[in-house]
Amino acid sequence: MLSAALGGRSGGGGGVGGLWRSLRRPGGAFSAAPPAAGARSLASRSSSLPFPQDRSPGPRPSASNVKPLDGVKILDLTRVLAGPFATMNLGDLGAEVIKVERPGAGDDTRAWGPPFVGKESVYFLSVNRNKKSIAINMKNSRGAKIIRELAAVSDVFVENYVPGKLAEIGLGYEDIKKIAPHIVYCSITGAMPWVFNFCPLPLIIQWMLLKRVWLPLVHSLPPGYGQTGPMVQRGGYDSIAAAVSGLMHITGHEEGEPVRVGVAMTDLATGLYACGAIMAGLLQRYKTGKGLHIDCNLMSSQAFKTKDGYIVVGAGNDQQFVTVCKVLHNGLLMEMNHPTAGRIVVPGPGVRYSEFAVSHPKPPPLVGQHTVEILKGMLGYEDNAIEELLHTGAVAQHEVR
Amino acid sequence: MLSAALGGRSGGGGGVGGLWRSLRRPGGAFSAAPPAAGARSLASRSSSLPFPQDRSPGPRPSASNVKPLDGVKILDLTRVLAGPFATMNLGDLGAEVIKVERPGAGDDTRAWGPPFVGKESVYFLSVNRNKKSIAINMKNSRGAKIIRELAAVSDVFVENYVPGKLAEIGLGYEDIKKIAPHIVYCSITGAMPWVFNFCPLPLIIQWMLLKRVWLPLVHSLPPGYGQTGPMVQRGGYDSIAAAVSGLMHITGHEEGEPVRVGVAMTDLATGLYACGAIMAGLLQRYKTGKGLHIDCNLMSSQAFKTKDGYIVVGAGNDQQFVTVCKVLHNGLLMEMNHPTAGRIVVPGPGVRYSEFAVSHPKPPPLVGQHTVEILKGMLGYEDNAIEELLHTGAVAQHEVR
Numbered sequence: 001m002l003s004a005a006l007g008g009r010s011g012g013g014g015g016v017g018g019l020w021r022s023l024r025r026p027g028g029a030f031s032a033a034p035p036a037a038g039a040r041s042l043a044s045r046s047s048s049l050p051f052p053q054d055r056s057p058g059p060r061p062s063a064s065n066v067k068p069l070d071g072v073k074i075l076d077l078t079r080v081l082a083g084p085f086a087t088m089n090l091g092d093l094g095a096e097v098i099k100v101e102r103p104g105a106g107d108d109t110r111a112w113g114p115p116f117v118g119k120e121s122v123y124f125l126s127v128n129r130n131k132k133s134i135a136i137n138m139k140n141s142r143g144a145k146i147i148r149e150l151a152a153v154s155d156v157f158v159e160n161y162v163p164g165k166l167a168e169i170g171l172g173y174e175d176i177k178k179i180a181p182h183i184v185y186c187s188i189t190g191a192m193p194w195v196f197n198f199c200p201l202p203l204i205i206q207w208m209l210l211k212r213v214w215l216p217l218v219h220s221l222p223p224g225y226g227q228t229g230p231m232v233q234r235g236g237y238d239s240i241a242a243a244v245s246g247l248m249h250i251t252g253h254e255e256g257e258p259v260r261v262g263v264a265m266t267d268l269a270t271g272l273y274a275c276g277a278i279m280a281g282l283l284q285r286y287k288t289g290k291g292l293h294i295d296c297n298l299m300s301s302q303a304f305k306t307k308d309g310y311i312v313v314g315a316g317n318d319q320q321f322v323t324v325c326k327v328l329h330n331g332l333l334m335e336m337n338h339p340t341a342g343r344i345v346v347p348g349p350g351v352r353y354s355e356f357a358v359s360h361p362k363p364p365p366l367v368g369q370h371t372v373e374i375l376k377g378m379l380g381y382e383d384n385a386i387e388e389l390l391h392t393g394a395v396a397q398h399e400v401r
Numbered sequence: 402m403l404s405a406a407l408g409g410r411s412g413g414g415g416g417v418g419g420l421w422r423s424l425r426r427p428g429g430a431f432s433a434a435p436p437a438a439g440a441r442s443l444a445s446r447s448s449s450l451p452f453p454q455d456r457s458p459g460p461r462p463s464a465s466n467v468k469p470l471d472g473v474k475i476l477d478l479t480r481v482l483a484g485p486f487a488t489m490n491l492g493d494l495g496a497e498v499i500k501v502e503r504p505g506a507g508d509d510t511r512a513w514g515p516p517f518v519g520k521e522s523v524y525f526l527s528v529n530r531n532k533k534s535i536a537i538n539m540k541n542s543r544g545a546k547i548i549r550e551l552a553a554v555s556d557v558f559v560e561n562y563v564p565g566k567l568a569e570i571g572l573g574y575e576d577i578k579k580i581a582p583h584i585v586y587c588s589i590t591g592a593m594p595w596v597f598n599f600c601p602l603p604l605i606i607q608w609m610l611l612k613r614v615w616l617p618l619v620h621s622l623p624p625g626y627g628q629t630g631p632m633v634q635r636g637g638y639d640s641i642a643a644a645v646s647g648l649m650h651i652t653g654h655e656e657g658e659p660v661r662v663g664v665a666m667t668d669l670a671t672g673l674y675a676c677g678a679i680m681a682g683l684l685q686r687y688k689t690g691k692g693l694h695i696d697c698n699l700m701s702s703q704a705f706k707t708k709d710g711y712i713v714v715g716a717g718n719d720q721q722f723v724t725v726c727k728v729l730h731n732g733l734l735m736e737m738n739h740p741t742a743g744r745i746v747v748p749g750p751g752v753r754y755s756e757f758a759v760s761h762p763k764p765p766p767l768v769g770q771h772t773v774e775i776l777k778g779m780l781g782y783e784d785n786a787i788e789e790l791l792h793t794g795a796v797a798q799h800e801v802r
Contacts, residue, residue, distance in 0.1 A: 065757035068685035073779075092750045092759045093681050098775060099766065103797035106768030117742040120765070126747050128765035129737065134776075135769025135797040142795040149780050272673035279680040280494050284469035286687060336530065341518040346527050349493045356466035358493040364521075364529035365500065367507030368536025374499060375535070378474075379550050394543040396504030396536040 067094025072282065075150050076100060076131065077159040077166075079107045083188045084127045085271030087158060090278060091130035098150060099128065103135040144169045151176045151183060156278055160188040173293045173354075183291040184281035188274050270296065270350075277351040284355065293354035338363040339400045371397040468495025473683065476551050477501060477532065478560040478567075480508045484589045485528045486672030488559060491679060492531035499551060500529065504536040545570045552577045552584060557679055561589040574694045574755075584692040585682035589675050671697065671751075678752040685756065694755035739764040740801045772798040 072095040076087045084099075084107070091097045101107055107124060115122040134150075137143040148170065151157050157176055159166055166172050173185045274296040281292055334348040341363075349358050375381040375395070389395045473496040477488045485500075485508070492498045502508055508525060516523040535551075538544040549571065552558050558577055560567055567573050574586045675697040682693055735749040742764075750759050776782040776796070790796045 066685070066689060067757050067759075068681045068688065070688075089677070089750060092762075094757075098771075098779075101768050103769060103794065110768065117739075117745060120739065120742040125739070125742070125745060125765045129735070129747060129762045131763070131766055132771035132775060133766035133769055133799075134772045135799070136772075137795055137797075140793070140795040142790060142793065146776070146780070146790075146796065150775070153779055269670055269673060272670060272677060276490070276673060276677035276680060279677060279684060280469045283680060283683060284467070287469065287471075288467060334530070338518075338521065338526070341521040341526070344518060344526060346530060349490060356468050356495075358468075361493070361530045362532070364526045365532055365534035367502050367511065368504060368534055370499075370533035371535045371537075374533060374551070375547070378499075378554055379547070389543060389547075392541070392543065393504065394538055394541040395547065396538075398534075398536070 069093040069095035069279075069282075072096065072156065073154040074098065074156040074158060074278075075147070075154040077147075077157070077161070077171075078188060079160065080109055081127060081267040082270040082274065083158055083160040084109075085268055086186075086188065086274035086278070087131065088127050088129060089271070089275045090156075095156075097131040098154070099131040099133045100138075100147060100150075101133055101135050103137055106133070106135065138169055138171070144171060147171055148176065148179055152180045154180070155182070155184060155282070157183050157185045158188065158274070158278070159186075163187070163189070177291065177293075181291055182285065182289070184278055184285060184294065185291065186274055186278050186281070186294040186296055188270060189295075189297045273350050277353070280351075281353070284353075288355070290355065292356075295352040295354075297350065297352075334358075334361050336361050336363040339366060339369070366398040366400055368396045368398040369400055371395050470494040470496035470680075470683075473497065473557065474555040475499065475557040475559060475679075476548070476555040478548070478558070478562070478572075479589060480561065481510055482528060482668040483671040483675065484559055484561040485510075486669055487587075487589065487675035487679070488532065489528050489530060490672070490676045491557075496557070498532040499555070500532040500534045501539075501548060501551075502534055502536050504538055507534070507536065539570055539572070545572060548572055549577065549580055553581050555581070556583070556585060556683070558584050558586045559589065559675070559679070560587075564588070564590070578692065578694075582692055583686065583690070585679055585686060585695065586692065587675055587679050587682070587695040587697055589671060590696075590698045674751050678754075681752075682754070685754075689756070691756070693757075696753040696755075698751065698753075735759075735762050737762050737764040740767060740770070767799045767801055769797045769799040770801055772796050 069090055072090070074087055074090055074095050074097045076083065076097050076099045078084055078087065087095075087097045087099070099107075105111065107128070109124040109127075110121050112123045113121045117125065136146055138147065151171075157180075159171075164172075167175065173187070176183055176185055274294075277294045277296050281294055284290075284292060335343060335345050338344050344363065352358075372386055375386050375389070381389075386395075390397060470491055473491070475488055475491055475496050475498045477484065477498050477500045479485055479488065488496075488498045488500070500508075506512065508529070510525040510528075511522050513524040514522045518526065537547055539548065552572075558581075560572075565573075568576065574588070577584055577586055675695075678695045678697050682695055685693060736744060736746050739745050745764065753759075773787055776787050776790070782790075787796075791798060
């Protein structure tokens with residue numbers, strides 16, 4: 001468990017060991033995780049197969065490589081796409097992913113198809129490798145207790161339920177934090193049907209008919225509107241976006257026929273955001289020893305649009321626009337003063353963290369606005385050396401400093 | 402610099418200090434980075450404004466929060482969208498981003514518009530906050546030398562040039578690694594025009610006409626085909642995808658008029674991949690003390706398609722399919738044996754790392770396949786307790802273990 005490695009306050013069988021011990025041993029940081037002998041070294045930028053992951057028909061590299069998330073335990077309560085995609089990516093990086101499913105049916109996507117490979121849904125197979133499944137009835141109080149016990153010995157807790165639902169059964173962030181203060185608890189709410197904003201509906205239907213897109217009819221959908229705000233209880237519905245934007249993940253069986261699978265770009269982007277946010281949470285825990293709550297909500301990073309279908313720029317003091325954005329997007333705007341453009345407003349990050357704020361941003365720079373500052377401050381160049389570099393054109397400084 | 406904090410082999414003014422020292426001091430992990438006093442605590446899951454980033458009209462939280470990437474220096478040689486979006490996200494998390502631009506014109510997107518705010522491109526403004534700009538002529542040998550000097554005191558090096566181009570001027574991974582063995586060097590090659598795969602071209606044009614989409618005519622485009630393979634020298638072209646999929650980033654000025662901005666979803670996804678991959682690289686450096694080369698190439702995670710426009714499933718021994726994929730996608734497939742479905746093939750991760758391989762994946766689990774294993778192994782439950790849980794329906798075990 002990473003928390004052990006970090007000396008974090010583990011609620012479970014933590015203690016101080018592993019990487020943490022090795023970091024405290026002089027020179028131990030290297031001995032803790034020696035580079036795998038089987039890993040191919042990177043020969044050159046332009047060689048044909050420099051990376052060990054190249055899956056050529058020949059032998060694969062040894063599996064003894066050290067991965068960045070080796071030893072990290074992830075308790076994964078997510079279903080459908082965004083969450084499972086995020087945890088699959090973390091599993092690829094070495095994390096141990098415990099997928100919690102309801103007994104019997106399991107993850108909704110297990111039933112999504114065709115296509116199927118045998119009885120297994122291609123959709124499900126494509127985003128759930130490298131996971132272990134534990135079937136728990138969370139509505140059973142003993143089932144919920146087992147989840148709390150698992151959380152206590154895990155590093156990361158990921159869920160994509162409708163906000164408040166897990167708190168009802170004692171599995172909300174505040175509940176889990178009490179027994180696992182080291183936990184990185186990530187709530188994923190993604191899947192705004194963004195395609196409606198950018199594509200007129202008749203064209204979508206026309207395209208779907210043209211391509212005979214398979215559109216899953218789903219009844220159980222992941223939440224889509226963040227942890228706060230008036231739409232907090234409404235589920236997201238990405239199935240049409242899924243059908244339209246089909247992008248990344250397909251899979252197959254050697255005897256199968258060609259099929260088309262539509263996958264939701266927005267959900268995948270939410271998954272990528274969540275994946276990065278969880279790693280940011282782990283990095284944060286390296287620093288502070290404490291866990292945090294992450295609200296990963298792709299609504300936050302959607303383009304702001306008005307009803308007439310235009311993207312709106314020019315916010316600032318326009319209260320109406322701000323109000324619209326507050327309602328729709330939980331107010332994720334950033335204001336800043338630009339040296340020449342004046343006051344500007346840009347959409348903020350798509351992820352929010354309980355323990356720190358992404359505030360007081362610096363405005364985008366002018367070309368070479370900080371040249372002299374960086375040469376002096378980071379590299380210690382003397383004034384006359386900088387003058388010469390400016391004179392010869394090796395560097396340039398914008399007049400606004 | 403993070404490398405100092407980690408005790409990494411800094412090429413610059415490294416040494417052992419900061420977080421590293423504090424980690425070695427008993428109890429120091431907490432004192433090194435105390436939680437900011439100004440950070441609001443998270444009251445409850447369903448309260449209206451639990452996160453400090455909520456930009457309500459009221460006062461903002463203090464900026465004294467500790468962020469996960471505080472102290473991390475990023476040397477950013479990327480242009481256009483994917484790279485700048487990645488580094489902006491890292492800057493939001495506390496990293497110091499040094500944006501290297503060519504003197505005069507700077508980043509290509511500075512000229513992309515309308516819309517402009519004053520003389521500043523909205524496109525540029527939307528993905529370049531929280532950065533410092535240094536204008537350097539890299540073709541000048543003294544300019545290239547300055548970049549190497551900056552790399553030596555940085556933690557992360559990010560670039561999205563056509564593979565081989567930076568090596569020509571002594572800025573390739575092998576060059577930088579020599580002077581900065583701690584460096585996390587990320588090469589971004591994104592921007593496959595995926596929309597061509599999923600949308601017939603006439604529909605795209607029809608939609609563009611209908612929506613009067615602004616389509617930037619760009620001459621300088623980021624590379625789009627990874628660090629290896631036959632298409633390595635071809636630039637990516639995401640401008641049409643940008644026009645069609647316009648999604649996230651718009652910005653504006655308080656006196657501007659509504660405008661529409663098309664932004665490339667694929668580029669943004671590549672940026673999110675890169676952002677996560679760089680954090681994975683930093684986590685890896687915590688473990689090994691060494692840097693690595695990251696090949697972040699969204700081509701890798703695109704759906705595999707044949708010429709007739711169908712997504713192919715059923716790979717396995719089908720050599721022709723494998724060959725097609727090798728040529729187009731650098732072989733990023735993963736094979737595994739599923740307990741009931743047999744041998745399956747799924748697309749692998751979109752990012753490759755020089756120091757470890759994402760290999761030997763475990764197949765997606767059946768529902769409850771590992772229930773008993775987890776209850777025993779992680780929680781130490783006795784057999785009779787497990788039997789009772791199974792009997793009452795609190796948990797379930799799949800017959801395949």
